[in-house]
Amino acid sequence: MKMMAAVMHGPNDVRYEEVDRPACPPGGFLLKVMAVGLCGSDIRNLSCDSMQGVYPHIYGHEVVGYVEEADPTVTRVSVGDRVFIHPAIHCMRCESCISGHSEACQNTEVKKPASAQGGFADYMPIPKNQVDHGYIFKIPEGISFEQATLGEPISSVYTCLEKINVKLNDIVVIIGAGTIGYFLARLSKMRGAKTVIMVEINGERLKKAREFGADYTVNSREEDPIQKIKELTGGRGADKVISANPSTASQAQSIFMARPGGIVVFFGGVPKGALTELDTNHIHYNNLWIYGHYASNGTAIKNAFDLAVSKDFPADQFISRVMPLSQINEAIRLTRTSDVVKIVLKPNC
Numbered sequence: 494m495k496m497m498a499a500v501m502h503g504p505n506d507v508r509y510e511e512v513d514r515p516a517c518p519p520g521g522f523l524l525k526v527m528a529v530g531l532c533g534s535d536i537r538n539l540s541c542d543s544m545q546g547v548y549p550h551i552y553g554h555e556v557v558g559y560v561e562e563a564d565p566t567v568t569r570v571s572v573g574d575r576v577f578i579h580p581a582i583h584c585m586r587c588e589s590c591i592s593g594h595s596e597a598c599q600n601t602e603v604k605k606p607a608s609a610q611g612g613f614a615d616y617m618p619i620p621k622n623q624v625d626h627g628y629i630f631k632i633p634e635g636i637s638f639e640q641a642t643l644g645e646p647i648s649s650v651y652t653c654l655e656k657i658n659v660k661l662n663d664i665v666v667i668i669g670a671g672t673i674g675y676f677l678a679r680l681s682k683m684r685g686a687k688t689v690i691m692v693e694i695n696g697e698r699l700k701k702a703r704e705f706g707a708d709y710t711v712n713s714r715e716e717d718p719i720q721k722i723k724e725l726t727g728g729r730g731a732d733k734v735i736s737a738n739p740s741t742a743s744q745a746q747s748i749f750m751a752r753p754g755g756i757v758v759f760f761g762g763v764p765k766g767a768l769t770e771l772d773t774n775h776i777h778y779n780n781l782w783i784y785g786h787y788a789s790n791g792t793a794i795k796n797a798f799d800l801a802v803s804k805d806f807p808a809d810q811f812i813s814r815v816m817p818l819s820q821i822n823e824a825i826r827l828t829r830t831s832d833v834v835k836i837v838l839k840p841n842c
């Protein structure tokens with residue numbers, strides 16, 4: 494049998510075309526993909542030689558849909574269930590997993606190979622490993638497939654804010670008004686932050702940040718962001734500073750925006766091999782705590798999904814457009830502009 498998919502044939506070469514429909518994997522199930530979020534990392538992967546010459550490949554990791562067909566041994570889901578599939582698979586047996594840090598699971602045996610098919614397709618195979626060790630949740634009645642896709646992008650943001658305990662009365666600086674920056678702003682306010690200050694070089698994106706709870710915005714192209722943060726905080730600095738963009742300059746500046754004893758997080762990755770010059774004396778004498786952040790542990794994945802599918806979560810603010818999967822190239826183009834926060838793609842339409 495055949496299906497339609499958005500297939501990557503090389504850097505910047507994505508074709509919506511007919512391919513073989515995957516079979517129901519032994520011990521697993523076949524998902525009929527009903528919605529799949531287009532993530533910044535997808536766009537990055539689709540634009541460079543991310544699979545190192547091994548093409549064709551199908552990306553897509555913010556996936557929801559119907560269980561179309563299941564191996565008889567599968568008891569976790571039933572045919573017809575509406576489910577969310579988080580891409581992470583953790584063994585829950587290694588040292589990292591049992592200490593509550595499953596995001597650092599070292600057990601590669603449970604992981605999917607990089608070549609595994611993703612969700613930019615009508616159907617996606619969910620292998621036995623994922624049924625046994627993955628995060629598969631039923632979508633509550635009355636919640637749309639589109640909204641449920643947000644469970645994946647929220648998971649990493651949720652984990653970061655939990656880790657640094659953003660709380661009542663905090664002053665939080667977020668550098669980078671991208672999709673993740675908007676999630677960080679909204680969730681920081683939900684956790685009780687008194688003031689959220691967004692720093693960004695793009696005026697359009699900065700303007701939009703207000704919709705996501707930013708109390709102040711600073712255009713770092715027009716004014717010195719360190720000076721401005723000092724001004725806005727009465728000379729004190731922020732309790733928490735999160736650098737959520739790919740710039741080493743932003744990381745270098747971020748430590749001067751925190752108050753003595755404050756916390757700085759490097760959320761966004763920078764280009765491979767790029768090094769950041771840090772004034773470690775400033776870190777030392779001001780008792781700053783520096784964190785790296787990437788991925789999510791299992792508890793956070795579950796909590797983030799519950800938040801994403803709760804009735805009062807403002808999903809519509811984040812989902813700028815819903816487009817058919819066939820228009821993925823247009824969706825990529827639009828996501829690169831500042832008018833779009835997030836696009837959700839619909840296969841099978």
Ligand SMILES: [Zn+2]
Nearest residue numbers: 532555645646
């Ligand atoms: Zn994502």
Ligand SMILES: [Zn+2]
Nearest residue numbers: 584587590598
């Ligand atoms: Zn593990």
